[in-house]
Amino acid sequence: MRKNKHGFLLVVIILFVFCSLNLPQPLTPMAYNSAPASGKVSKDFSADKAYEHILHLSEKIGPRPAGSPNETKAAQYLYYMLEQYGWKVREQPFSKIVGNANPLKPEHKIQVINSQNIIAELPGASPETILLGAHYDSADVSTPGAIDNASGVGVLLEIARILGQEKHQKSYQIVFFGAEENGLVGSQYFTAQSDLSAIQWMLNLDMVGTPLEIDIAGKTSAPPELVDKVVTLARQEQIPFHISRDFAVMTREGSQGGASDFSPFLDQSIPALGLGIAGRAEGYYHRPEDRIERVTLQSLDTVGKFIPKLIESVEVTGSGQKTWDSYYLPFQLGSFVVIIPTLGLRILFILTIFFTVFSVSRSFRDQEPFIQGNLKEYVLIGVGIPGAAFLASFLSGAGEALWQLLKGRVYLWQAYPGVFLTLRVILVLCALLIFLKLLRSLPQPKGGKLYWLIGVLTLTLLTIILGLYRIDLAFPFLFWLLCFNLFLYYPSIILLFIGPYFIYKTHWELLNSQQWPSFYETIHLYPVLFIVLYGLLFIPVLLGALYILEKGKRPWEQMLKRLLIPALLVGVGCVLGTGLIPNYSRANPQPITVQKVWTESERVILRVSSTDTLPKSLLKELDSQETKIGEDKKVLELPIPSEKAPLQANVSVTDTGERLLNFKMAMKYGRDPYLVRIKLESKKPFKIQEMVDFVPIAKLPKKIALEGKERDGSYALLLERTPPHQGTIQWKIAAEGIVKCSIEVVFADQTPRYSINLPHISPDYKEVYQDVFEF
Numbered sequence: 001m002r003k004n005k006h007g008f009l010l011v012v013i014i015l016f017v018f019c020s021l022n023l024p025q026p027l028t029p030m031a032y033n034s035a036p037a038s039g040k041v042s043k044d045f046s047a048d049k050a051y052e053h054i055l056h057l058s059e060k061i062g063p064r065p066a067g068s069p070n071e072t073k074a075a076q077y078l079y080y081m082l083e084q085y086g087w088k089v090r091e092q093p094f095s096k097i098v099g100n101a102n103p104l105k106p107e108h109k110i111q112v113i114n115s116q117n118i119i120a121e122l123p124g125a126s127p128e129t130i131l132l133g134a135h136y137d138s139a140d141v142s143t144p145g146a147i148d149n150a151s152g153v154g155v156l157l158e159i160a161r162i163l164g165q166e167k168h169q170k171s172y173q174i175v176f177f178g179a180e181e182n183g184l185v186g187s188q189y190f191t192a193q194s195d196l197s198a199i200q201w202m203l204n205l206d207m208v209g210t211p212l213e214i215d216i217a218g219k220t221s222a223p224p225e226l227v228d229k230v231v232t233l234a235r236q237e238q239i240p241f242h243i244s245r246d247f248a249v250m251t252r253e254g255s256q257g258g259a260s261d262f263s264p265f266l267d268q269s270i271p272a273l274g275l276g277i278a279g280r281a282e283g284y285y286h287r288p289e290d291r292i293e294r295v296t297l298q299s300l301d302t303v304g305k306f307i308p309k310l311i312e313s314v315e316v317t318g319s320g321q322k323t324w325d326s327y328y329l330p331f332q333l334g335s336f337v338v339i340i341p342t343l344g345l346r347i348l349f350i351l352t353i354f355f356t357v358f359s360v361s362r363s364f365r366d367q368e369p370f371i372q373g374n375l376k377e378y379v380l381i382g383v384g385i386p387g388a389a390f391l392a393s394f395l396s397g398a399g400e401a402l403w404q405l406l407k408g409r410v411y412l413w414q415a416y417p418g419v420f421l422t423l424r425v426i427l428v429l430c431a432l433l434i435f436l437k438l439l440r441s442l443p444q445p446k447g448g449k450l451y452w453l454i455g456v457l458t459l460t461l462l463t464i465i466l467g468l469y470r471i472d473l474a475f476p477f478l479f480w481l482l483c484f485n486l487f488l489y490y491p492s493i494i495l496l497f498i499g500p501y502f503i504y505k506t507h508w509e510l511l512n513s514q515q516w517p518s519f520y521e522t523i524h525l526y527p528v529l530f531i532v533l534y535g536l537l538f539i540p541v542l543l544g545a546l547y548i549l550e551k552g553k554r555p556w557e558q559m560l561k562r563l564l565i566p567a568l569l570v571g572v573g574c575v576l577g578t579g580l581i582p583n584y585s586r587a588n589p590q591p592i593t594v595q596k597v598w599t600e601s602e603r604v605i606l607r608v609s610s611t612d613t614l615p616k617s618l619l620k621e622l623d624s625q626e627t628k629i630g631e632d633k634k635v636l637e638l639p640i641p642s643e644k645a646p647l648q649a650n651v652s653v654t655d656t657g658e659r660l661l662n663f664k665m666a667m668k669y670g671r672d673p674y675l676v677r678i679k680l681e682s683k684k685p686f687k688i689q690e691m692v693d694f695v696p697i698a699k700l701p702k703k704i705a706l707e708g709k710e711r712d713g714s715y716a717l718l719l720e721r722t723p724p725h726q727g728t729i730q731w732k733i734a735a736e737g738i739v740k741c742s743i744e745v746v747f748a749d750q751t752p753r754y755s756i757n758l759p760h761i762s763p764d765y766k767e768v769y770q771d772v773f774e775f
Helices: 002-020 047-061 069-084 144-163 185-193 225-235 249-253 261-265 296-315 342-365 375-395 398-407 417-441 449-469 476-488 493-498 499-511 516-525 527-551 558-582 616-621
Strands: 090-099 109-122 127-135 171-176 198-204 213-214 242-243 272-277 329-333 336-340 592-597 604-609 635-640 649-655 660-669 675-682 688-693 710-713 714-721 728-735 739-748 760-774
Touching: 047 069, 047 144, 047 296, 069 090, 069 109, 069 144, 069 171, 090 185, 109 144, 109 185, 109 710, 127 144, 127 185, 144 171, 144 198, 144 296, 171 185, 185 261, 198 296, 198 499, 213 225, 213 296, 225 242, 225 272, 225 296, 242 329, 261 272, 272 296, 336 342, 342 449, 375 417, 375 527, 398 417, 398 558, 417 527, 417 558, 449 476, 449 527, 476 493, 476 499, 476 527, 493 527, 499 516, 516 527, 527 558, 604 739, 649 760, 660 739, 675 728, 688 714
Parallel strands: 109 714, 127 171, 127 198, 198 272, 213 242, 592 760
Antiparallel strands: 090 109, 109 171, 213 272, 329 336, 592 604, 604 635, 649 660, 660 728, 675 714, 675 739, 688 728, 710 714, 739 760
């Protein structure tokens, strides 16, 4: 039996290694060669010239949100520079209606996004085209966007200059996308409206810097052969890099379906990937601190010289839509990347399931019975294991919950998220050790083989469900299942910790990505859901540990006794130590919004607000002035001398009968606003029947309706529009009850009345006009 067992395991290991190789896949009609493309690209990239473009966009033009006059100025600048470099240039204006598709934010929100793409073409001897892209808008009306993404635009403009110096066999196309920050709107419009049949592959630049992020995540993934070619070149050039993968469901299934403007090309079956900065962005991301000082000439030079070499070395056969293996898994080992193709994952999946069936059947053939004890023992352990798992999950956030309450904070992790994640892991380990000792003190079945059987069946069910949904998503649990099977032959504590390794790795990838803040905030928003989810994951860990304690050859029972007191002390220390960690730092300051607000009563106030509690240093600085702190401690309101409002508004509402109301609002702007927001609320259902100017109903997608969405016993609809804005807003609305209409118009504040200059604080200045009507 032992020889058969070892032989079977050897076959599994050999097949796993074989499947781990990046084997050629039948792709149609695409191939990647290492030979340079005909028509070499010049290497005289100038980081200084790229820097000048970045300086002009981020400092001279400034913030460039979608539809704003500054975005138009940036588009004109790009148009002019590309023409100077010998490219054929055209604009692609668009107006797109976008609905909120994020299930975690159930607010019924409809946005009208206006912008334009700048498209430049450099015809070659062949129509086959390499497309290069970057978005030129910035995130907000107060965000200069030097790194995100004037850096990508600056590098791409310099690439355009050197490409325009000579003739090429290939054709080239450069697209500067608008409205990327609104959900990849510009690139989605381009891929939907343009002829992509000549495009061989697409490369996108977003947030240029080093170490290099090779971004391959979207609703689908970049071709593995293309990824391999980029990785190989980066290793040859000795550029440190990180492979970004759709390691969490939220990336693929999110509302915009990808990380940047290369994703819509993947959706259209065009090979594409992106280059950016690896790691989680610091506090300047989407903030006023994203200024030219963040840009380094060295990073521009490194990436700028890498791109021409990449263009030369990647040769794609054929153009237009292609098919490839999109559910592969890349594993990065230093500067080397091993790719397991989908075929390998499927073979591994089938082998592991067969191995599980073999192990379960073997366990039934053993003479040791599964049930050895009375009903009371099974009830106690059956309740105790899930209870311990869910309680350990609950206690993992005990430190943060305690100090959130004592400090009056909403979140604690912003400055040092890695430290908080480490404390959570340590606290979980301590809790599991303590609960294991408590479980071992309960009357329980002898032998422990039932622990293994329940654990392996649980993981098998979860693996099969995930495998049917998405084979690559099932891999972390597939690996865990394989390790759990091995418990039957080698009950080792090492296998217990190695089993969930890829689940740890997923969280590490999340921590070092731009998705971490939204993921962590979601945990705080739905704590019960995540307590249950993580509690379910801890159940197999406890089952495996109990089995090892029964079957292991080492004296784990004595070690568990010795670790009980240290685990208790370390756990308490983690809870208390959480309060010593600073919430904000210079690299990750507290975002604070400072708004000059004109209200419906025509008075002017200065509203200082934050998602977190306002710092005491700020309150102390304002103590000499008359202040008003509302019920919400996160908002501070100060009366200031009256100023002329940036707009004048007149509203008229007429009832046409049968609760069909005509609403008309005439606005005279003193200067151009950025965002106009209208929120409608009612206790009864309502629907907008006619609206042309603000949200054109004729252009509404079928899945979007201009009607109130029920939530918590009331109906609400939020409408937003970027420039250009018209002077009149009118619609017809059918309503069964009183409708509350809140109007908010947002302007950039070029000359803030009150300037905040405190450490660890990031102020964001705006001017806002607000009015409320009921009809």
